[in-house]
Amino acid sequence: MSNQIRPLIAGNWKMNGDAGSFLEVEAIKDKMAANVVNADVAICPPATLLHRVSAALYESDVATGAQNCHAEAKGAYTGDISVDMVKEAGGSYVIVGHSERRDGYSESNEDVAAKASAALAGGIVPIVCCGESLDVRESGKAIDVVVEQIIASCPDFAASQEIVVAYEPIWAIGTGKTASADDVAEMHDAIRAALVERFGEQGAAIRILYGGSVKPANAAELLAVENVNGALVGGASLKADDFWGIISAA
Numbered sequence: 001m002s003n004q005i006r007p008l009i010a011g012n013w014k015m016n017g018d019a020g021s022f023l024e025v026e027a028i029k030d031k032m033a034a035n036v037v038n039a040d041v042a043i044c045p046p047a048t049l050l051h052r053v054s055a056a057l058y059e060s061d062v063a064t065g066a067q068n069c070h071a072e073a074k075g076a077y078t079g080d081i082s083v084d085m086v087k088e089a090g091g092s093y094v095i096v097g098h099s100e101r102r103d104g105y106s107e108s109n110e111d112v113a114a115k116a117s118a119a120l121a122g123g124i125v126p127i128v129c130c131g132e133s134l135d136v137r138e139s140g141k142a143i144d145v146v147v148e149q150i151i152a153s154c155p156d157f158a159a160s161q162e163i164v165v166a167y168e169p170i171w172a173i174g175t176g177k178t179a180s181a182d183d184v185a186e187m188h189d190a191i192r193a194a195l196v197e198r199f200g201e202q203g204a205a206i207r208i209l210y211g212g213s214v215k216p217a218n219a220a221e222l223l224a225v226e227n228v229n230g231a232l233v234g235g236a237s238l239k240a241d242d243f244w245g246i247i248s249a250a
């Protein structure tokens, strides 16, 4: 982890969570209040829970965010939510370009950049995701593909405000398989170099999260890697004990 960048541990609940999840939210809030934490922490629940989770975490050290947003401010976009709606529900982050949306909803780099742009314009922090498939990894082209993807997914003015990048190898998401620390180091170094080339000094300050089966047992090793500035956590963010195990590893 680069010492000068404060890590971010963000939980992506995906399409999980219900009224019972508030026990987990309260438990994380209590653990955060009782301990010194060297990381920013955020929870991104489903859109229907965002307002309630934000209210439960009001004035705590845990921020909230959405898992997606529309690039437009309003209009005939059935089923979508805008950046202002995320903000009104208390969110200060939004995940954009998760591989489950790129694959499931054919979101292109341009779509992702437009959403990130809308988030920045609206004053919330986009967490821009990138990552390669297993085929691409096995073909030896992972670095080229991911670097091209992330650069095309970040709007031109991205680094003048806060933006977060998340590297999530698709084959490691929800599979229990984690990229090796060496592979993570190589990819995060390449992403850092590309961000610096594109954004200059400001690119050196962008947080680059790792995501893909992060759990308490592997968090310390992954978070210790140079240029890993936090984690985007799926499954292990649903249970307060697991999520706390990752937060405390930071």
Ligand code: PEP
Binding pocket: 012, 168, 172, 173, 174, 175, 176, 211, 212, 213, 214, 232, 233, 234, 235, 236
């Ligand atoms: C994710 O989907 O962002 C993710 C990293 O999931 P998991 O931690 O479950 O692999």
